[in-house]
Amino acid sequence: MATKSGDTSHLYDGKTVRSAAPSRKKLAAKGSAGTDIPKDAIPQVEVPSFIESLLGGPVVPKMKFLPAEKMVQNLQLGTYGILIALGILTYIVTPAVGTIWFTLFGSLTAANILQLFIVIGAVGCGFWGTMARDARFLLGSYILFILSVMRFASSKVSLSQDLFGFADNDFLLTILVVVYAVLLVMYFELSNGVLRFSMLDTSMRTREVYVMNVKKIISKYHRSLVINPLIAGTLAMMVLSANTILPAIVRLFSEQMAQRMEESVELISVYGVALGTLFVFLVVGGLFALDLPTHLQSWREKRD
Amino acid sequence: MWSRKSAMLGSLAVAMYLLGLTLRNSQLVTIAVVIFVFLTWAALFGSHADVASSGRRAEEWSGEEGVALNSVTAMRKLSSARIFEDGEVSVTLRMQNHSGLGKILEVRDRVPEVMRIKSGANYILMELPPRRETFIEYTVECPLRGFYSLGPVAVRVQDPFGLFHKEKELHVYNDFLVFPKMEDLKETFVKSRVPKIFTGAVNIRQPGPGSEFYSLREYFDGDSFRSINWSAYARSGKLMVNERERDAVSDIILIVDSRAVSETGPVSRNALVYSTRAAASLAQYFLGRRDSVGLITYGDEVVSVDRDTGKKQLYVILTKLAGAMAKGNIPLQVVVNRILPHINKGSPIIVLSNLEDDPTIVNALRDFRARNFDVTVLSPSSLEFEFDAKRLDRTGYEVLKTERDVLISELRSLGVNIMDWEPDMLLSTALAGARGF
Numbered sequence: 084m085a086t087k088s089g090d091t092s093h094l095y096d097g098k099t100v101r102s103a104a105p106s107r108k109k110l111a112a113k114g115s116a117g118t119d120i121p122k123d124a125i126p127q128v129e130v131p132s133f134i135e136s137l138l139g140g141p142v143v144p145k146m147k148f149l150p151a152e153k154m155v156q157n158l159q160l161g162t163y164g165i166l167i168a169l170g171i172l173t174y175i176v177t178p179a180v181g182t183i184w185f186t187l188f189g190s191l192t193a194a195n196i197l198q199l200f201i202v203i204g205a206v207g208c209g210f211w212g213t214m215a216r217d218a219r220f221l222l223g224s225y226i227l228f229i230l231s232v233m234r235f236a237s238s239k240v241s242l243s244q245d246l247f248g249f250a251d252n253d254f255l256l257t258i259l260v261v262v263y264a265v266l267l268v269m270y271f272e273l274s275n276g277v278l279r280f281s282m283l284d285t286s287m288r289t290r291e292v293y294v295m296n297v298k299k300i301i302s303k304y305h306r307s308l309v310i311n312p313l314i315a316g317t318l319a320m321m322v323l324s325a326n327t328i329l330p331a332i333v334r335l336f337s338e339q340m341a342q343r344m345e346e347s348v349e350l351i352s353v354y355g356v357a358l359g360t361l362f363v364f365l366v367v368g369g370l371f372a373l374d375l376p377t378h379l380q381s382w383r384e385k386r387d
Numbered sequence: 388m389w390s391r392k393s394a395m396l397g398s399l400a401v402a403m404y405l406l407g408l409t410l411r412n413s414q415l416v417t418i419a420v421v422i423f424v425f426l427t428w429a430a431l432f433g434s435h436a437d438v439a440s441s442g443r444r445a446e447e448w449s450g451e452e453g454v455a456l457n458s459v460t461a462m463r464k465l466s467s468a469r470i471f472e473d474g475e476v477s478v479t480l481r482m483q484n485h486s487g488l489g490k491i492l493e494v495r496d497r498v499p500e501v502m503r504i505k506s507g508a509n510y511i512l513m514e515l516p517p518r519r520e521t522f523i524e525y526t527v528e529c530p531l532r533g534f535y536s537l538g539p540v541a542v543r544v545q546d547p548f549g550l551f552h553k554e555k556e557l558h559v560y561n562d563f564l565v566f567p568k569m570e571d572l573k574e575t576f577v578k579s580r581v582p583k584i585f586t587g588a589v590n591i592r593q594p595g596p597g598s599e600f601y602s603l604r605e606y607f608d609g610d611s612f613r614s615i616n617w618s619a620y621a622r623s624g625k626l627m628v629n630e631r632e633r634d635a636v637s638d639i640i641l642i643v644d645s646r647a648v649s650e651t652g653p654v655s656r657n658a659l660v661y662s663t664r665a666a667a668s669l670a671q672y673f674l675g676r677r678d679s680v681g682l683i684t685y686g687d688e689v690v691s692v693d694r695d696t697g698k699k700q701l702y703v704i705l706t707k708l709a710g711a712m713a714k715g716n717i718p719l720q721v722v723v724n725r726i727l728p729h730i731n732k733g734s735p736i737i738v739l740s741n742l743e744d745d746p747t748i749v750n751a752l753r754d755f756r757a758r759n760f761d762v763t764v765l766s767p768s769s770l771e772f773e774f775d776a777k778r779l780d781r782t783g784y785e786v787l788k789t790e791r792d793v794l795i796s797e798l799r800s801l802g803v804n805i806m807d808w809e810p811d812m813l814l815s816t817a818l819a820g821a822r823g824f
């Protein structure tokens with residue numbers, strides 16, 4: 084009599100199957116006669132998206148970390164500190180006037196509220212991303228910070244709050260903008276450092292990687308965290324002070340020319356800054372084109 | 388080399404610069420400037436430059452290097468160049484920094500994928516001071532047979548922010564050989580019901596277990612009382628025992644199927660893995676009895692090892708088995724046609740094959756049997772491997788199993804000693820099953 088199920092074990096009853104081990108009967112089907120392919124038999128194929136294939140990997144890596152150790156906790160604390168300072172500075176240096184929402188709503192109050200929400204959102208996302216070590220929130224925070232600074236500014240640096248009278252002094256205003264920019268870049272670096280060192284810490288504790296002299300490696304990173312922003316800030320300051328530095332140099336040759344340069348609208352506007360920046364870009368591009376980093380390193384090694 | 392992070396920051400800086408110009412926003416331009424300065428500083432003064440150098444085998448160490456080479460060098464030493472499956476190799480990697488600058492190095496010694504790091508680490512992040520060297524030690528476990536190569540040594544130097552890095556592969560390679568694991572078969576054969584298990588055996592002039600008389604000798608402790616020759620004792624007054632001439636087979640031919648289909652199943656559990664281990668165990672056993680053993684592997688070509696005896700022959704066979712790759716689809720009939728004229732009539736032939744995807748198997752084995760060869764087939768079942776790995780659904784398994792059983796029955800009807808070798812079965816058990824013990 085035919086059975087409804089696909090159980091074929093009865094076929095082995097009372098038979099001696101010499102070619103088979105005793106387990107054969109056990110293996111003989113007990114399941115249904117369905118021909119569906121078991122789910123676990125289908126291999127998982129992950130096709131990278133277009134952006135992933137361009138970048139050579141996911142934009143936001145998903146990695147589970149072990150609980151943070153002191154090394155990572157210190158970086159997290161540093162990030163929190165930077166984030167608070169950056170939040171305040173962003174709010175100060177990016178007034179709602181000229182933003183997209185100001186253009187959309189036409190109301191300064193609404194634009195102010197929205198701008199404030201964006202800054203708070205950026206800080207909140209940053210806090211959560213740093214605490215949870217979740218790259219998605221950090222990416223969100225970066226985007227919000229950049230979004231908050233995107234405004235039509237008519238070549239003028241204006242402040243939403245000016246408690247200390249920065250707006251009256253161009254030099255102080257430049258310092259404020261440079262500090263803001265340095266803090267933003269520091270935030271990018273530190274929050275990224277939290278993830279990088281979490282990865283390293285996890286790899287070390289899972290014995291995937293062995294690290295010799297951890298303290299020295301970390302101290303080198305800490306040293307760079309202090310030196311690099313200082314240098315970046317100083318150089319940026321010089322670039323932004325092009326309207327002061329250039330006339331000062333020119334004054335050595337021609338007083339009249341220097342006077343004209345100081346009064347030049349182009350040089351004191353954003354285009355003056357852009358000119359200085361372009362100069363930096365050209366120098367940097369030239370350095371890389373000449374492969375100067377490698378030559379410099381070789382020279383340093385030979386010298387020693 | 389730019390990392391993804393630096394590339395993204397660079398792109399962001401360019402975008403901000405252009406947006407800053409469009410929106411006449413000096414904050415955006417300032418951020419762009421800071422990012423660019425940040426990148427430039429990291430590029431110029433991060434220790435990302437020259438790691439170019441050479442890698443050499445440890446045997447080539449020549450002591451003094453002489454002039455500083457402005458570089459990093461790597462040398463490697465292995466504890467052994469030949470091991471068996473599941474054996475371990477200790478690796479010592481010597482890294483030297485010849486330059487006057489300290490470097491933070493990321494060193495990864497490339498280990499074949501199938502191997503496991505048992506202790507130590509092959510991936511190290513370290514600060515290597517100027518003109519110093521360090522030794523990295525780790526042990527790898529080698530679970531699968533084959534020819535392997537350790538290396539190259541990938542060295543990466545990057546700046547503290549991970550913005551720029553330079554990678555270099557130091558081409559230092561160490562080759563080593565992993566032989567298939569062997570199972571001790573002695574007990575099984577000694578305890579078998581028939582002392583001379585293969586037909587075609589000939590006596591050789593050597594004392595040992597057998598049936599023919601060889602010589603008399605004095606009794607030693609441990610000799611069986613049954614072997615005492617009482618009449619000789621009566622004559623000489625000393626306890627004398629009979630020595631017998633050892634029964635031995637003349638030639639054993641092992642045929643290993645290494646066609647592509649033999650690797651069906653998981654990497655560590657497939658017919659080829661089982662076949663090579665079985666062939667190695669059988670070769671060891673028969674050569675230990677001073678028999679002559681030959682090996683034929685067939686896949687994309689027929690590779691044969693001529694019959695011979697001794698330890699050297701075992702080494703040759705093990706080397707061939709270690710290098711057996713699952714390739715091609717040469718039918719067994721081709722092998723049979725090629726070897727038939729060259730093997731002694733009656734020689735035992737042991738075929739190790741999963742019996743799949745070869746329509747000539749029945750005819751090929753019939754040819755052997757027709758010439759009175761004693762044929763034993765050990766057939767590791769690829770179906771079981773696939774089923775255990777859940778790559779085969781039950782219905783498919785049942786259908787294929789039935790087909791396989793039919794084939795096995797047909798071969799058995801030809802007088803072939805055949806065993807459907809299931810994954811959990813020991814080789815000795817499978818052999819005993821094939822011979823009907």
